[in-house]
Amino acid sequence: MTPLRRLILAFATLALTLPAMADPARWQAEWPNTDFARASVAFSEIMSGGPPKDGIPAIDAPRFLAAADETRLSPREPVMTYAPEGAPARAYPLRYLMWHEIVNDVVAGQPIAVTFCPLCNTGMVFDARVDGTALTFGVSGKLRHSDMIMYDRQTESWWQQATANSIVGQMQGARLTQLPAWMESWDSFLAAYPDGLVMDEPPAPRRYGANPYAAYDTSDRPFMYRGEDPPHGIHPLARVVRVGDRAWPLERLRAAGELREGGMVLTWRAGQASALDTREIGAGREVGNVRVSDARGRPVAHDIPFAFAFHAFHPNGRWMVAP
Structure with a gap:
């Protein structure tokens, strides 16, 4: 069993035995800008995943390589593919999303959030705008039904990754639009998009x-x-x-x-x-x-x-x- 898995299991045991800790009064110090008076879910369903707010760091302004220049990925490795019309297809390797869970990017002028929750295997790309306002997202460190709760940095509202809707805070009730994107092997991406781009390795000390x-x-x-x-x-x-x-x-x-x-x-x-x-x-x-x-x-x-x-x-x- 990996050290991270032991840590997750330890926090899982703690969370299951102490459900009363799901209390906004305890969260307010870490989340002073979150409006806990606005919520659409029971707080008892929310638990700590272990890391604190931003303990899993989202990636902003990712760097890209030409797909033909990438040498680190093995043929069967999964990537998240986003291929909008009028712009080169982009591959976001799961070897990076596994450790960062969110990538905030801008493609052809459109802000997007590329997300992956390992505990639920939910990999999705969202239009990161709500009513014309661009948002950027971070990892809250909280889980609901084992799924990552994201937060937007503009209002610090909480968002359920699996459903794309805001569940706590000023943005409660808002929903992100999921964009067509898919998980495929690196080999598959290269065959379909030889002139595409691939996200470069982030400058962080992780075992990518x-x-x-x-x-x-x-x-x-x-x-x-x-x-x-x-x-x-x-x-x-x-x-x-x-x-x-x-x-x-x-x-x-x-x-x-x-x-x-x-x-x-x-x-x-x-x-x-x-x-x-x-x-x-x-x-x-x-x-x-x-x-x-x-x-x-x-x-x-x-x-x-x-x-x-x-x-x-x-x-x-x-x-x-x-x-």
Whole structure:
């Protein structure tokens, strides 16, 4: 067991045995600018993930390399791909997102937030504007249903990464727009976008390329989660493809290769390593490359969370378990 995993488990035990510590009066010293009078969730659902505010440092103004010049990534390593029209596609390697969780970037004049929560496997890119105001985000150190709670630096409101909405503070009730982006292997990105860009290694003392959550996605239970298991006998840490409030089990898509349902076209092909399996990210077991498009072939916003996270945040969601 890695030292980080031991630390997480220790904080999980503490959080589960001391739920009363979820108290805004205790948080106010660290969060003097957060309006705790405005909240849409029960404070008892929020717990410390271990690190303090900004203990996991978000990346601002990331540097990029031409994809052809990148030599550190292995072929099966996962990256988050954002490919807007009119600008070069950008790859954000999970070897960096694993340690920073948020990248604040500007692409073709549009501010975006590239986010990844390792405990839920939720990787999403958001338009970082609300009513025309650009926001930048940091990692709060708090979790809800095991998912990262982000905060915006402008109002210090808290945002649920898995649902893209603000749950505490001045911005409570606001929602970010999820942009079409996807997780794929470095090899897949290079083949599709040979003239693309890739985020350069941040100047921070981290073991980039190593997975601090070794064997997490084959664990019996999620860390710091005390909610219900998903229905239909689906393992809590099985991956699903989420589009809105619908979830397709990844194993079903993998077996079919392609599914055309509900106006969506989902495809799976081999070649991507799990970032949350072996100690070395690029050596993880096969999870495959997933793409989701509409009937006209346009990319559709989606993510690939663990089943427990989909169930926690979409309790009335639709499980696409049968033809």
